[in-house]
Amino acid sequence: MEELKPTERTRLKRLPQRGTFERESIYSILDEALVCHVGFAYWDQPYVIPTLHVRDGDRLFIHGSAASRMLNTAASELPVCVTVTLIDGLVLARSAFHHSVNYRSVMILGNGGRVDHRETKLGVLRALVEKIAPGRWRHTRAPSDKELAATMVLQLPITEASAKVRTGPAMDDEEDYALPHWAGVVPLRFVAGSPVIDPRMTPGATTPEHVLALAESFALRAGHR
Amino acid sequence: MEELKPTERTRLKRLPQRGTFERESIYSILDEALVCHVGFAYWDQPYVIPTLHVRDGDRLFIHGSAASRMLNTAASELPVCVTVTLIDGLVLARSAFHHSVNYRSVMILGNGGRVDHRETKLGVLRALVEKIAPGRWRHTRAPSDKELAATMVLQLPITEASAKVRTGPAMDDEEDYALPHWAGVVPLRFVAGSPVIDPRMTPGATTPEHVLALAESFALRAGHR
Numbered sequence: 001m002e003e004l005k006p007t008e009r010t011r012l013k014r015l016p017q018r019g020t021f022e023r024e025s026i027y028s029i030l031d032e033a034l035v036c037h038v039g040f041a042y043w044d045q046p047y048v049i050p051t052l053h054v055r056d057g058d059r060l061f062i063h064g065s066a067a068s069r070m071l072n073t074a075a076s077e078l079p080v081c082v083t084v085t086l087i088d089g090l091v092l093a094r095s096a097f098h099h100s101v102n103y104r105s106v107m108i109l110g111n112g113g114r115v116d117h118r119e120t121k122l123g124v125l126r127a128l129v130e131k132i133a134p135g136r137w138r139h140t141r142a143p144s145d146k147e148l149a150a151t152m153v154l155q156l157p158i159t160e161a162s163a164k165v166r167t168g169p170a171m172d173d174e175e176d177y178a179l180p181h182w183a184g185v186v187p188l189r190f191v192a193g194s195p196v197i198d199p200r201m202t203p204g205a206t207t208p209e210h211v212l213a214l215a216e217s218f219a220l221r222a223g224h225r
Numbered sequence: 226m227e228e229l230k231p232t233e234r235t236r237l238k239r240l241p242q243r244g245t246f247e248r249e250s251i252y253s254i255l256d257e258a259l260v261c262h263v264g265f266a267y268w269d270q271p272y273v274i275p276t277l278h279v280r281d282g283d284r285l286f287i288h289g290s291a292a293s294r295m296l297n298t299a300a301s302e303l304p305v306c307v308t309v310t311l312i313d314g315l316v317l318a319r320s321a322f323h324h325s326v327n328y329r330s331v332m333i334l335g336n337g338g339r340v341d342h343r344e345t346k347l348g349v350l351r352a353l354v355e356k357i358a359p360g361r362w363r364h365t366r367a368p369s370d371k372e373l374a375a376t377m378v379l380q381l382p383i384t385e386a387s388a389k390v391r392t393g394p395a396m397d398d399e400e401d402y403a404l405p406h407w408a409g410v411v412p413l414r415f416v417a418g419s420p421v422i423d424p425r426m427t428p429g430a431t432t433p434e435h436v437l438a439l440a441e442s443f444a445l446r447a448g449h450r
Binding site: 009034035037038039040041044045046047048049050052079080081082083085087089090091092093094095096097099101103105107109125126128129132133136137139140141142143144147150151169170176177179181182183184185186187188189190191192193194195196197198199200201205206207208211214215218 | 234259260262263264265266269270271272273274275277304305306307308310312314315316317318319320321322324326328330332334350351353354357358361362364365366367368369372375376394395401402404406407408409410411412413414415416417418419420421422423424425426430431432433436439440443
């Protein structure tokens with residue numbers, strides 16, 4: 001499996017067995033996560049903002065408003081860090097100390113750049129809408145030129161990145177396994193509820209298939225670990 | 226309701242109606258979120274790492290390993306940003322452009338400091354274990370001095386902070402409401418599955434009440450919006 005090259009900045013100093021540089025693992029975590037956290041520094045102050053992202057090949061695209069001071073800062077070819085985290089379960093150990101959370105996360109380091117090409121921006125918007133709800137794009141009014149201009153898209157090459165994954169039961173100290181305390185994992189996952197129709201829709205309007213399919217797809221996306 | 230003072234750095238430039246400085250809103254979002262994202266800069270490179278947090282009054286405590294280079298950097302009285310984000314739903318609009326996500330997020334800016342006081346660290350570990358699973362602490366082996374020394378706790382005063390909340394249906398352009406496209410919200414929430422017993426537990430061991438109650442509490446914690 002192809003691996004990214006670890007760097008001094010992405011190599012795990014602690015618990016290196018949790019780290020991976022495999023593109024396949026990194027990409028699947030990025031694709032499953034709906035929201036990423038973008039970190040950038042403005043003067044000396046770091047900021048972390050949540051936003052939507054979508055991956056296309058070895059590039060990550062981040063979506064925001066052209067009016068966002070923060071995204072404009074991040075787009076100025078400055079170093080950024082994009083992190084996504086999926087929570088898979090609560091890890092209950094015999095010892096308080098070894099309580100933990102099962103998770104999968106990815107950190108990408110790099111310099112962000114603004115996407116100005118109209119067709120690329122359109123493609124990113126389309127991919128974002130399809131990520132929110134697969135099959136949705138053809139059931140929407142397409143973006144106008146004005147809307148495309150009001151959308152800012154940031155791109156980041158996925159070259160310096162790593163994934164960190166914790167799975168399975170607690171790792172208690174050997175002598176603690178004799179204790180009577182219950183230990184195990186409580187799996188957590190994201191599920192979708194029943195669609196809530198917009199109050200300005202005609203009452204009784206039929207909910208289309210692609211919307212009904214969303215709940216199902218969410219259960220599938222979030223596999224128990 | 227008491228409000229935090231907005232600053233030049235926390236005041237929303239865009240969509241200010243989504244922002245709030247009410248302590249109560251900020252605290253409830255921080256308390257519901259299991260994981261936060263900590264941003265800090267190391268030389269010129271920002272880093273964003275996910276970790277567990279717990280709030281006590283107007284202080285946020287972040288948990289990590291004493292061996293973590295990153296947390297050590299963040300604890301050196303340097304500016305940090307801690308962001309938590311809860312995802313509440315997928316917002317399907319008539320226009321592609323107005324697709325969105327319902328969420329609640331909090332951003333805290335400030336200078337982190339390391340907690341060295343033994344009893345405070347013990348209290349934070351206890352609060353973290355109780356946050357992962359309410360009622361859990363008395364069913365665990367308490368931390369040893371060695372474990373407390375290996376735990377790093379970072380504290381951050383919640384003084385410069387803001388919450389950002391998006392709820393409800395899409396805000397389509399007025400002329401788009403005549404379009405036939407289905408619009409609405411697909412609610413998302415975190416749910417807990419059945420507890421998976423540790424493979425090194427006695428087979429058939431009874432799952433205690435506080436573990437069984439976890440699934441129930443998760444459904445309650447994550448209210449549909």
